Amino acid sequence: MDFSPLKKVASAAAEKPILKNFEDPDRARQFSVSVGDMLFDYSKTSIDSTGRQALLDLYESADVPARRNAMFSGEAINETEGRAVLHTALRNLSGDPVYVNGVDVMPGVLETLSRMEAFAADVREGRFVGEGGQITDVVNIGIGGSDLGPAMATLALAPYHDGPRCHYVSNVDAAHIADTLRGLDARTTLVIVASKTFTTIETMTNAATAKAWMSASVANPAAQFAALSTAADKTAAFGIDAERVFGFEDWVGGRYSMWGPIGLALMIATGSDSFRAFLNGGAWMDQHFQLAEPLENIPVMLALTGIWHNQGLGHATRAVLPYEQRLSRLPAYLQQLEMESNGKSTSMNGKALDVNSGPIVWGEPGTNGQHAFYQLIHQGTRVVPCEFMVGAEGFDNDLAHQHRLLVANCLAQSEALMRGRSLDEARAIVSGKFEGAELERQAAHRVFPGNRPSTTLVYPKLTPFVLGQVIALYEHRVFVEGVILGINSYDQWGVELGKELAKALEPVVAGEMGTDGKDGSTAQLVKTVQRLSGA
Numbered sequence: 001m002d003f004s005p006l007k008k009v010a011s012a013a014a015e016k017p018i019l020k021n022f023e024d025p026d027r028a029r030q031f032s033v034s035v036g037d038m039l040f041d042y043s044k045t046s047i048d049s050t051g052r053q054a055l056l057d058l059y060e061s062a063d064v065p066a067r068r069n070a071m072f073s074g075e076a077i078n079e080t081e082g083r084a085v086l087h088t089a090l091r092n093l094s095g096d097p098v099y100v101n102g103v104d105v106m107p108g109v110l111e112t113l114s115r116m117e118a119f120a121a122d123v124r125e126g127r128f129v130g131e132g133g134q135i136t137d138v139v140n141i142g143i144g145g146s147d148l149g150p151a152m153a154t155l156a157l158a159p160y161h162d163g164p165r166c167h168y169v170s171n172v173d174a175a176h177i178a179d180t181l182r183g184l185d186a187r188t189t190l191v192i193v194a195s196k197t198f199t200t201i202e203t204m205t206n207a208a209t210a211k212a213w214m215s216a217s218v219a220n221p222a223a224q225f226a227a228l229s230t231a232a233d234k235t236a237a238f239g240i241d242a243e244r245v246f247g248f249e250d251w252v253g254g255r256y257s258m259w260g261p262i263g264l265a266l267m268i269a270t271g272s273d274s275f276r277a278f279l280n281g282g283a284w285m286d287q288h289f290q291l292a293e294p295l296e297n298i299p300v301m302l303a304l305t306g307i308w309h310n311q312g313l314g315h316a317t318r319a320v321l322p323y324e325q326r327l328s329r330l331p332a333y334l335q336q337l338e339m340e341s342n343g344k345s346t347s348m349n350g351k352a353l354d355v356n357s358g359p360i361v362w363g364e365p366g367t368n369g370q371h372a373f374y375q376l377i378h379q380g381t382r383v384v385p386c387e388f389m390v391g392a393e394g395f396d397n398d399l400a401h402q403h404r405l406l407v408a409n410c411l412a413q414s415e416a417l418m419r420g421r422s423l424d425e426a427r428a429i430v431s432g433k434f435e436g437a438e439l440e441r442q443a444a445h446r447v448f449p450g451n452r453p454s455t456t457l458v459y460p461k462l463t464p465f466v467l468g469q470v471i472a473l474y475e476h477r478v479f480v481e482g483v484i485l486g487i488n489s490y491d492q493w494g495v496e497l498g499k500e501l502a503k504a505l506e507p508v509v510a511g512e513m514g515t516d517g518k519d520g521s522t523a524q525l526v527k528t529v530q531r532l533s534g535a
């Protein structure tokens, strides 16, 4: 794919201050997508009509609609693993069939969904009990896609949480499981082992630890375990009854899996109505993505804005800034979704990628981030495109004034980033306090360059339906960017090497093997750890 026309028009457009674009009174409307109750505003970027056309040309030449249809129709678009990519089937409650290799997968998907619902209801309503009675706590043990999605969503949907307490353990650091289990009663705890492969070392190690913990106070610990996995043989070997194993197929990628069994803890926390509303929100976005014209299509325009900033202008990172405390795990979730999907330097055809791979994604909820890293976003030397999001309404009606303050902060930040503050304005601020050279010096520090791009997504309120819309929106954005870059967004070979080396290093750290063959630094680090730990 030739990105040079884009780079050319993007650098030309970036010459014009973003604020100047608003001399056109219709700029905001023309460079926004408004669908249903959602507004995606990308008018505070340097994208102009020529630039947008260049982006749409890329979209056309990459044949995104054909790839999108291939994905939805179950073709094996994950070519390096020979798999279909059909997490969208998990949220398809329409009754329409979805075929993989000529077989309709929907009966299996819906059967698993109703098994999950029956189990979740049993746990919530006290028909499934522990040895000590009604389940009070659920511990989900998983990592990456088997943790980040449900953990993020459980927090996001806190107002809907009316089931047992849910805890998420991911890190192999013993501190995580130890701190989580401390204070829980094993006799009323359900442990869910969530692992697509059921081989991930962190998850299997934590699962064994949880089993040992439970064995200390429960006669039949396996009876208080459930498993979410594609590997039925391995869940059986772990001792979990098939009744409490919820399976899925290899066409659901780990980081796209929260819509199915991996969402079980979320379903137990919030109930199946909320979970279905979440699925329906995702399905709504699937329809929108498939049917809307590119200019009216939120995932497409979000993706093209990303391509503009990263490939067109070379901005290496983007910040995701939800003004929604309950979305505080969203940046971490999106880091996996985006960076594990599009952080690749080999294109589909096996050749080296000749443009930047997907960007570095980071962020924190507002307003907290404002008091931490926004300094750099406003006055640092690097430009960080920002993606704001905010709900029009909060949940705590008696604290509506706080929500207004939150919204005002969100909108003020994108305005400040775009407007900046000139030297003259800065001089006016300090003029009463300083004079002459000192006034100039003080004023210089108070200048904001402005012209910093951002987008804003506004939604009505963070309901389960809206959360489903937002997550599916980002999934499709990743897809569109991946197709334009010529990347397979659905494999993750880049995580393998570290896993292999960690396995080989464990006996070295334990002192069972020497450091021969290791580089000097690694050998030194091993020896230092051994010395300091007294091993």
Ligand code: F6P
Pocket: 143, 144, 145, 146, 194, 195, 196, 197, 198, 199, 200, 203, 254, 255, 340, 492, 495
């Ligand atoms: O290490 C990367 C990864 O394979 C992710 O893609 C995945 O979400 C995570 O590990 C966990 O994998 P599993 O669900 O198989 O335990």
